[in-house]
Amino acid sequence: MNQDRPVPGLPPGTDVDSPIFVISVAAELAGLHAQTLRGYDRLGLVSPGRSAGGGRRYSARDIALLREVQRLSQDEGVNLAGVKRIIELERTVDELRGQIADLIEQVAAARIAVDQTAANVHASYRRDLVPVRRQTSIAIWRPKPPQ
Numbered sequence: 606m607n608q609d610r611p612v613p614g615l616p617p618g619t620d621v622d623s624p625i626f627v628i629s630v631a632a633e634l635a636g637l638h639a640q641t642l643r644g645y646d647r648l649g650l651v652s653p654g655r656s657a658g659g660g661r662r663y664s665a666r667d668i669a670l671l672r673e674v675q676r677l678s679q680d681e682g683v684n685l686a687g688v689k690r691i692i693e694l695e696r697t698v699d700e701l702r703g704q705i706a707d708l709i710e711q712v713a714a715a716r717i718a719v720d721q722t723a724a725n726v727h728a729s730y731r732r733d734l735v736p737v738r739r740q741t742s743i744a745i746w747r748p749k750p751p752q
């Protein structure tokens with residue numbers, strides 16, 4: 606996310622990935638108990654940042670993930686192992702989408718380069734030469750020398 610544009614509700618100079626919330630605030634924002642957040646961290650469901658003293662610091666993205674974990678486990682009845690797998694798969698999908706976007710950009714750049722190279726080659730053609738299609742037959746007439 607662009608740090609030049611302020612995100613509503615977050616302190617200036619931060620973005621959704623900035624670890625700024627202590628565990629008690631994150632728990633309140635996510636609607637969970639702080640002990641639940643610690644458990645989710647131990648299970649690897651959410652990995653908050655750490656302060657210099659080792660305390661957990663949650664980002665806005667972490668809080669959204671905590672809410673999603675809670676929704677999947679409470680509303681959808683998915684066990685925590687299933688929730689962890691869903692999160693891993695969603696991350697993989699996001700990474701693959703990023704790779705696809707990069708590849709699409711590379712293909713577009715390659716097409717531009719090919720078109721430019723072809724244009725340069727065509728520009729270098731001698732104007733007295735005419736391209737001949739392979740399907741066209743050419744007959745060369747050579748008069749017989751006088752006897």
